[in-house]
Amino acid sequence: MNEKAPEWLExxxxxxxxxxxxxxxxxxxxAALQELNKETDRGVALVATSFLDKLLMDMLAAFLIENASAKALLSGFNAPFGSFSTRIAGCLAMGLITDLEAQLRIPTKSPRRTDMKSPVDSETMSPTFPI
Structure with missing residues (x-):
């Protein structure tokens, strides 16, 4: 059982x-990539978003002076940089990410139909109701 590992693995x-x-x-x-490989499609979106949120918070924390004010900006009840979207905005405003990186959005509309009873426009995925 003492097989040598392949050269590419070494x-x-x-x-x-x-x-x-x-x-x-x-x-x-x-570690995040390994976790993503275990997830369903929905899980991948949640884990990836969580990972990006953590990266944004770490970038902001590294940029700010280490004191109580900086901590209050990043965490706690009603923190100004407490949400994913405000962290994106803060990183963009401070020049920590580019406009292109800030504009990348995770799709929020599912391409599949759930149990909606009304017809759906295939391009916008919004319900179409007769007027």
């Missing part, structure tokens, strides 16, 4: 370890 492990030494955040990204 090369991958060496490369991975080198990247982890240079960029410790890569470990978190890899």
């Amino acid at each position: 090369a991958y492990a060496i490369g991975r370890d080198e990247i982890w030494e240079k960029d410790p955040h890569f470990k978190g990204f890899l």
Whole structure:
């Protein structure tokens, strides 16, 4: 049972370890990718959004001075940067992300029909009612 691992696997492990030494955040990204592989389509959207939300919060925290005011901006009841959308807006306003990155949105409309009884416009996925 002492089979040697394939060469590509050894090369991958060496490369991975080198990247982890240079960029410790890569470990978190890899963990998120491994978690995504276990999820359903809905789960992927939730896990990916949660991961992005955490990255945005970390970017804001790194940009701000470490004090009680900064902590109050990021967390707690009714925090100004307490939601995903306000974190996007804050990162954009501070130049931490680009306009293009801020405009990327996760689709909120499902392409499949649920149990709606009215006809649906196939392009906009909105119900069409006779007027």
